[in-house]
Every structure is written in C-alpha cells, then in structure tokens.
Amino acid sequence: MKHLPGRTLKIVGLTLIMILVVGGSVLYVAARRSVIPDGINMSSDMNGMDMSNIAMTTPSANSISLTALVAGESDAPVKTFTLTTQTAKIDIGNGKTVDAYTYNGTLPGSEIRVQQGDMVVVNLVNKLPVSTTIHWHGISVPNAEDGVAGLTQDAVQPGKSYTYRFIAKDVGTYWYHSHQDTLEQLPLGLYGAIIVEPKVEAVHYDHDYTVALHEWRDSGDCAQDCPEVLMMNDRIDHVSFAAKAGESIHLRIIAAGDEFHYPVLVGAPFKVIALDGHDLNAPTELNNVELPIGTAQRYDLSFVMPEHGNVTLIDGANRAVPGNQHPTAVFGDGQPNVTYPDNLPLFDFSTYGTPTADPITLDSHFNVQFSMELSSQLGFYNGHFTMTFPINNQTYPNIPSIKVNQGDLVKIHVSNNAGVGFPIPHAMHLHGHFFTVLAHNGKPLSGSPVHLDTLIVSSGESYDVAFLADNPGLWMLHCHILAHDAQGMDMMLEYPNIYTPYTIGTASGNNPF
Ligand SMILES: [Cu+2]
Numbered sequence: 001m002k003h004l005p006g007r008t009l010k011i012v013g014l015t016l017i018m019i020l021v022v023g024g025s026v027l028y029v030a031a032r033r034s035v036i037p038d039g040i041n042m043s044s045d046m047n048g049m050d051m052s053n054i055a056m057t058t059p060s061a062n063s064i065s066l067t068a069l070v071a072g073e074s075d076a077p078v079k080t081f082t083l084t085t086q087t088a089k090i091d092i093g094n095g096k097t098v099d100a101y102t103y104n105g106t107l108p109g110s111e112i113r114v115q116q117g118d119m120v121v122v123n124l125v126n127k128l129p130v131s132t133t134i135h136w137h138g139i140s141v142p143n144a145e146d147g148v149a150g151l152t153q154d155a156v157q158p159g160k161s162y163t164y165r166f167i168a169k170d171v172g173t174y175w176y177h178s179h180q181d182t183l184e185q186l187p188l189g190l191y192g193a194i195i196v197e198p199k200v201e202a203v204h205y206d207h208d209y210t211v212a213l214h215e216w217r218d219s220g221d222c223a224q225d226c227p228e229v230l231m232m233n234d235r236i237d238h239v240s241f242a243a244k245a246g247e248s249i250h251l252r253i254i255a256a257g258d259e260f261h262y263p264v265l266v267g268a269p270f271k272v273i274a275l276d277g278h279d280l281n282a283p284t285e286l287n288n289v290e291l292p293i294g295t296a297q298r299y300d301l302s303f304v305m306p307e308h309g310n311v312t313l314i315d316g317a318n319r320a321v322p323g324n325q326h327p328t329a330v331f332g333d334g335q336p337n338v339t340y341p342d343n344l345p346l347f348d349f350s351t352y353g354t355p356t357a358d359p360i361t362l363d364s365h366f367n368v369q370f371s372m373e374l375s376s377q378l379g380f381y382n383g384h385f386t387m388t389f390p391i392n393n394q395t396y397p398n399i400p401s402i403k404v405n406q407g408d409l410v411k412i413h414v415s416n417n418a419g420v421g422f423p424i425p426h427a428m429h430l431h432g433h434f435f436t437v438l439a440h441n442g443k444p445l446s447g448s449p450v451h452l453d454t455l456i457v458s459s460g461e462s463y464d465v466a467f468l469a470d471n472p473g474l475w476m477l478h479c480h481i482l483a484h485d486a487q488g489m490d491m492m493l494e495y496p497n498i499y500t501p502y503t504i505g506t507a508s509g510n511n512p513f
Contacts, residue, residue, distance in 0.1 A: 034380035039507040040397050042151050042474055042492055043499035063497040066152060069143035069473050071166050076119040081112055083134065085178075085190065086127040093237035096229075098216055100189035101128055101178075107234040108212040108256060109192030112176070114168045116199050122164045124156055131155035131509060134164060135179035136194065137296060138277055138453040140432055141166040143473025143498075148431070149180035150502050150510025151474060156180075168196040172277020173252040173298045175212075179512050183482040187217055191256040196277075205302065206247035211239070211329045213293065213315060214257040228259070230315050230327050238328040238336050243305045249331060251301040251313070255293045258482045259317050260425070260456075262290040262346075265301060266338045267311035267331075274300035275349060278434065278451035282354035289347045290316075294427045294456035296480040305332055312338045350440045353448025360409065360436040360466045362444055367408040368469075374414065374428070374457060374479075374489065375421035381487050388488045389426070389479060395488025396513075397504075402477065402493045404469040411438075414455065415462035423459035426489065427480040432473060433493075435465035454480055469493075474500055476512070486513040 083103040090100045090107050103109025114120050124134050133155055135147035145166045149155040156162040178190035193210045215228040216236065229236045243249055250273075255261055271283040272291070276298050291299055305311060310332035328336040372391050379388040381395060391399050404410055412435075416426055430453060437450040441462055455463055472495040479489035490513065504510050 030380045031383050031385070035383045036397060037505060039503040039505040040150075041500065041503050042397075060497070063499050066143045066473050066498050066500050069498070070145065071119065071142050074119055074167065076117055076167055077115075078119045078121055079114045080121040080123070081110070082123045082125060083109060083192070084125040084127055085132050087129075090189070090234055092216060092229075092231060093235040096236065101185055102189050103192050107189050107214070107231070109176070109190070111192060111210060112194040113197065114195070115197050116168055116171050118168050120164075120166055120168050124162045124164065126156045126158055126160055126162075129158055130185070131157050131180055132178050132185060132190065133162075133180045133512075134176050135431075136164070136166070136174065136176050137429070138172070138174040138298070138434065139166070139194065139196075140169060140434070140471050143432065143471070143475070146431055146473070146475070147179050148476055149512045150504030150508060151476065151500055151512060152502070154502055154508065155510050170277065171196050171198045172274060173210075173254065173300055174277050175254050175256055175296075175298070177256070181511050182513060183486045186482060187215070187258055193252065193254055193256075195252065203302075204248070205250040207241065207243055208250040208252070209241050209331075210252045210254065211313060212254045212256040213261045213263065215259045215317070229325055230259075230261070230317055231257075232313075232315060232327040232329050236325070236327055238330055241329065241331045243311070243331040245305050245307050245332075247305045249303055249305065249311075251303070251331075253291070253293065253299045253301065253313070255295050255297050258295050260295070261293050261315055261317050263293065263313050263315045264288075264290050264341055264344060265303065265311065265313050266341070267309060268303045268306050270301045270303035272299055272347065272349075272352065273302050274298075275450060276434065276452045276454060280349075280353040280450070281356040281448040283352065283448065284354075286347065288341070288344050290344045291347050292456075294425070294454065294480075295482075296427060296429055296454040297452070297456070310334050310336075312336050314338055314340050316340045349437075349447070349450050350443070350445050351447050355447065356449060358436060358449035360438075360468065362438050362464070364409055364466065366411040366466065368402070368404055368410040369413075370402050370410065371413045372415070372428075374416045374426045376417065376424040376484075377421040386487065387422075387483075389484040390488055391491055396490040399491035401491060404493065404495060406469060406472050406495060408469040409466060410469055411464065411466045413462065413464050414457050416457040417459040425456055425458040425481075426484060427454050427456050428477065429454045429480045430467065430477045430493065431475040432471045433467045433469070433475070435467050437463060437465050439464040469495070472498060474498055482513075
C-alpha cells in the first residue's frame with residue numbers, strides 16, 4: 001500500500017476541517033435565520049417584522065385599525081347564541097370515552113341555525129384552562145369578527161368572554177372552529193356547524209340533517225400521521241336519523257377534522273346540491289361514487305327515502321386505525337347493514353352539473369394575477385430541521401402578501417409540487433372571501449360553476465381560481481391541514497391602509513396555527 005506523504009495528509013485534513021466548519025456554520029445560520037420572532041405584526045409591510053422590542057405599531061396617518069371593520073348598525077332580526085367552551089367527557093361509542101374540548105359540552109358544538117340576513121350575535125364564554133377564539137369558516141364576516149388570534153383579536157383568556165357580531169349574508173352550510181392553537185384545539189373538539197337557511201324556502205325537504213366528519217387521535221402528543229378513529233358527529237360506530245319511506249332529505253356533510261374522508265351514500269340515488277355552502281347548477285343524480293372531502297370542506301346532498309329499507313352514509317379514510325373502521329349515519333329504521341364499497345369512482349366537481357352564467361369566468365378582466373407554488377420539503381422552520389410547507393419557496397412569516405384594492409377581481413394560479421418535494425396534498429383556505437374555480441390542470445370546468453372556500457390541490461395538480469375583493473381587511477390564506485399551517489403554509493391577503501393592533505407569537509400568547 002502506497003502511503004500518502006505527510007504534506008498531502010495535512011492538506012486533506014485541513015480541507016475536511018474547513019468543509020465541516022463552513023458546512024456547520026451554514027446550517028447554524030440557516031437554523032438561526034428560521035427562528036420566528038416572539039412578536040409578529042401582520043400589518044402591511046410589517047410581515048415578519050420582529051415586534052418584540054417595539055412598544056406599539058406606528059401605522060401611517062391615513063390607515064385604520066381592522067378593529068373598526070365591524071358590522072354596521074342594522075335593523076336585521078337579531079339571533080343570539082352562547083357558546084361556552086368547556087372540557088367534557090364524551091362517550092364516542094364502542095366503550096370509548098374521551099376527554100374533549102367542547103362548545104356547550106357536545107361534539108360537535110351546538111349547531112347554529114339562522115336565516116339569511118339575520119344579525120348573528122355569538123357570546124363566547126371561555127371555561128377552558130387555555131385561551132381560545134372562534135373563526136366562522138366560509139362566512140364572509142367583517143374582518144374584526146374573523147376570530148384569528150393575533151390578527152383580528154387577542155385570544156380570549158380562561159374565564160373571559162368575547163362577542164362576535166355579523167350579518168349572515170350568504171345561504172349555505174358553514175362551520176365554526178377555534179383559530180387559536182388550532183393544531184391542538186380543533187382535533188380535541190372545538191368545532192360546530194353554522195347553517196344559513198334561505199329566508200324563503202326554495203325547495204322543501206322533509207328533514208334537514210348535519211353530519212360532521214372528524215377523527216379522534218389516540219396519541220395526545222402526535223402532530224402528524226397519528227393513529228386515529230373516524231367519527232360521525234359524536235360517535236365512532238353509528239348515528240341514526242329519523243326518516244320514512246318517500247321523505248326527502250337534505251344532508252349536510254362537514255369535514256370538521258384534519259383528514260381526507262371518502263364517504264359513500266348507499267341505499268338511494270342522490271344529488272350533490274352544494275359544495276362549501278354554494279349551490280351547484282342543475283346537479284344530476286349519482287350512485288356508487290365516493291365523495292372525496294378534504295379538511296374543512298362541505299357537501300350538501302339531497303335524496304329521497306326508498307320504499308323499503310334505510311339509507312346509509314358510510315365513511316372511510318386512508319389513515320383510520322383499524323383500517324376497516326367505518327362509522328355510519330343511518331337514515332330510517334333498522335341497523336346499518338352495509339360494508340364500505342371499495343374502489344368506487346371518485347366524484348369530480350370539475351365535470352358535474354350544468355354550465356350557467358357566473359359573475360366570474362376565464363374571460364373576466366382580472367386586476368390582480370398571482371401564482372402560488374405549494375410544496376412539501378425538508379428544511380429549517382423555527383430553528384428546527386423538519387418538514388416545511390412553503391408557498392413560492394417561502395414559509396410564514398416571510399411569504400409576501402397578495403395586495404388588493406377593494407373591487408379588484410383577483411386570479412390565482414395554484415399548483416402543487418411541480419418541482420422538488422414530497423407528494424403531499426394541500427387544502428388552501430381563504431378567509432373572508434370564496435373562490436370561483438375556473439380550471440383544473442389548465443382545463444376549464446365543464447359542468448356547473450363551482451365556488452369553494454377550501455381548495456384541495458393534490459401533488460402534480462393545478463387550479464386556476466378567482467375571487468372578488470369585496471371585504472376589506474387583513475385575511476389569512478393558508479393550508480387547512482393543521483400541521484402544514486403550523487409549519488409554514490400561511491400567508492396574507494391585504495387591503496391597503498389597514499393595520500392590526502395585535503401580534504402573533506410567544507410574547508402575546510396569540511398562536512392562530
Ligand atoms: Cu397543506
């Protein structure tokens with residue numbers, strides 16, 4: 001064996017040490033740079049600014065606080081509700097009792113049902129040992145009522161109360177949930193339905209029922225890929241609803257958890273009459289399809305009870321443990337007697353229903369166009385090397401905002417994972433507005449116009465969506481998969497000259513993720 005001369009060994013050794021020192025320094029700097037300051041103000045041009053040593057924000061003279069963006073005086077009928085957040089032991093079936101965070105002691109929380117045009121007043125009374133808020137998912141509330149801790153309010157401390165007030169402008173199936181420590185509080189039970197009925201009934205249904213899909217995580221300290229059991233309302237086995245032969249049913253399905261579900265309706269043909277609360281035009285009858293529903297989305301179905309037997313909604317999800325656990329909602333008498341039908345085709349909204357005129361189309365003139373590239377990759381986030389979920393290669397709080405003026409028509413091209421990264425879907429939710437879906441993978445929708453507040457974008461997919469900027473404020477645009485939101489996939493939609501007096505971070509204790 002030929003020995004290297006001493007001088008060569010020395011050079012090799014020094015080079016190795018240099019590589020280690022430089023490499024280590026680069027990693028150290030990257031880790032340090034990713035540390036999120038303990039006080040972040042999300043006002044214009046202050047994204048990511050460290051507010052920890054600043055006594056108060058100094059907004060420009062012509063800007064207003066978003067706290068002024070409330071519902072105006074109105075003679076609308078007032079509907080008042082109290083939601084008390086409290087711990088409760090809930091029997092979820094199969095001999096299993098869980099310690100939940102609840103609204104009014106139930107899973108889901110008390111259903112709020114109002115009519116279009118009502119002034120909705122909700123008193124949140126916090127009897128939990130932790131601070132909390134309520135966000136009205138899918139409802140275009142005034143900015144100050146949006147319930148985002150550190151952006152539109154301070155989180156409500158234990159023992160304190162807070163009042164939300166907004167006009168229920170749009171008919172549909174919506175839901176509410178905590179937007180403070182959402183990653184912990186939503187899975188523990190802080191969710192419920194809010195239904196806005198039309199003032200005058202357009203179609204009569206004999207029954208109007210709501211099923212919230214959720215998952216119960218067996219491991220409390222688990223944030224991703226946790227073992228979990230599927231729930232329908234408060235049960236992991238089955239829930240029952242009264243219905244007689246020939247009666248018509250309006251069924252509202254809410255994905256009020258953190259998981260993709262694939263429910264199937266067995267026993268009667270049905271129609272999907274709305275998505276995310278927004279009606280579909282001339283929907284056609286369906287049978288034997290899986291309804292893919294991503295976290296935070298809603299499906300409204302209609303069906304007529306058959307002459308004999310019952311109708312069953314049977315749920316399925318990839319990560320349920322055990323894999324054959326399928327909770328059911330049974331309409332009519334008798335026990336559920338179905339097995340989950342595997343390998344059915346998936347419902348596809350991009351070809352369903354019938355085209356009709358829509359205020360926003362691909363031919364509209366767009367004042368603002370924006371491109372969002374979503375990805376899932378390893379990197380530094382808040383000082384740790386972990387999975388990160390960037391938008392355009394940036395993570396919260398460093399993603400530049402989308403800036404709009406009131407009245408702008410805004411088009412967004414959203415794509416997932418065109419380049420590097422893991423093939424993971426995302427569920428993009430825009431607060432205070434809703435998307436018109438224009439095209440999927442570059443292909444215009446061929447069925448009914450579709451309006452969503454939460455858009456699922458799987459790996460390799462793209463969507464073109466648009467919205468009218470008609471609700472001034474500072475609004476979150478984020479992935480509703482809670483671990484993704486908590487690891488970077490969160491940005492802002494901003495109207496000009498509006499600031500927030502609140503901050504996100506450990507200094508204030510406000511943590512909307
Ligand atoms: Cu995501």
